[in-house]
Amino acid sequence: MKDEELQTLIETISAKEFGKPFRHKAFFNPRLRTTGGRYMLRSHNIEINKKYFEQLGEDELIGIIKHELCHYHLHLEGKGYKHRDRDFRDLLSEVGAPRFCSNLPEEKKQLKPKRLLVYQCKSCGMVYHRKRIVNTVRYVCGKCRGRLELIKELTNN
Numbered sequence: 001m002k003d004e005e006l007q008t009l010i011e012t013i014s015a016k017e018f019g020k021p022f023r024h025k026a027f028f029n030p031r032l033r034t035t036g037g038r039y040m041l042r043s044h045n046i047e048i049n050k051k052y053f054e055q056l057g058e059d060e061l062i063g064i065i066k067h068e069l070c071h072y073h074l075h076l077e078g079k080g081y082k083h084r085d086r087d088f089r090d091l092l093s094e095v096g097a098p099r100f101c102s103n104l105p106e107e108k109k110q111l112k113p114k115r116l117l118v119y120q121c122k123s124c125g126m127v128y129h130r131k132r133i134v135n136t137v138r139y140v141c142g143k144c145r146g147r148l149e150l151i152k153e154l155t156n157n
Contacts, residue, residue, distance in 0.1 A: 036101030066097030
């Protein structure tokens, strides 16, 4: 699907589902990563993430378009267009649009290996478990103000 086809699809959905014309631009934005689409408040354009169409199909794309058109029409009418607004939620249920888009199958986050750093005070022996590296020159034991020493680094691979 190209930008021109997306434009005509959005215009058709707007006229059919909302009974109002869509008079601005709609296009695929390849830089979108974590969202299915977005409505731009200043330009009134709609940007869509093409990955959702490619991976989840046309039904998901239509849901995203309906969602963004809810933002579009409510904003232009001066009504509540944000996710938390009653007008927005009512219009979503009226046209059958999802409140949030589905997760992409490929976007299963790569799990970083968890690491745990173990520090021990040289004076009192107090043990500290940290995820981040501690600057042992700058920071001292909270109990006795003694010097800290890195004992071991544990990682889950």
